[in-house]
Amino acid sequence: MPIQIQPPTILPFLPTLDTLREDHLIQQLLCNDLEAVADTLPDLPPLPEVRRLCDRVLRITGTHFVRAENVLASLPEAHRPSIEELEMLHGMHLLDETHAEDLVSALWQHARRSDRANVGQLAYMLRCFFDGCRRAIALKERWIADALRAPC
Numbered sequence: 001m002p003i004q005i006q007p008p009t010i011l012p013f014l015p016t017l018d019t020l021r022e023d024h025l026i027q028q029l030l031c032n033d034l035e036a037v038a039d040t041l042p043d044l045p046p047l048p049e050v051r052r053l054c055d056r057v058l059r060i061t062g063t064h065f066v067r068a069e070n071v072l073a074s075l076p077e078a079h080r081p082s083i084e085e086l087e088m089l090h091g092m093h094l095l096d097e098t099h100a101e102d103l104v105s106a107l108w109q110h111a112r113r114s115d116r117a118n119v120g121q122l123a124y125m126l127r128c129f130f131d132g133c134r135r136a137i138a139l140k141e142r143w144i145a146d147a148l149r150a151p152c
Helices: 017-040 047-073 083-112 119-149
Strands: none
Touching: 017 047, 017 119, 047 083, 047 119, 083 119
16 A cells, blocks of 8 residues: 655744834835935836835735734733724724825836826835834834733
């Protein structure tokens, strides 16, 4: 009888507070990169870099925001933010997600135009997005630090 090889079992990835901190480092790098783009306007990086930036923005809003809310909400009651605080965070994430969608659209429009119209609007949108992300990161980092300091 031939031996059958079973594929390895892949355990589901359960995000933790450390996962969120890693996400925040990735977000901070993106915020720094977007700030550098804002500082060099009306010029933009080459199209492949614009594409990578847009992909990173959408990945963060599509993955991290939900993950962060789920991890924070699943903390033991004594360690998690209140319902009102979690609702506030959700509202911040919704606003950042809207800014992200608008920003990606504006980056592509700006990259396709040779006249570089609406550069002020694009600069504002970049700053709204990375300022919002940094504000939410600071809030979540405070909650994470509080949860890690709290006695078990």
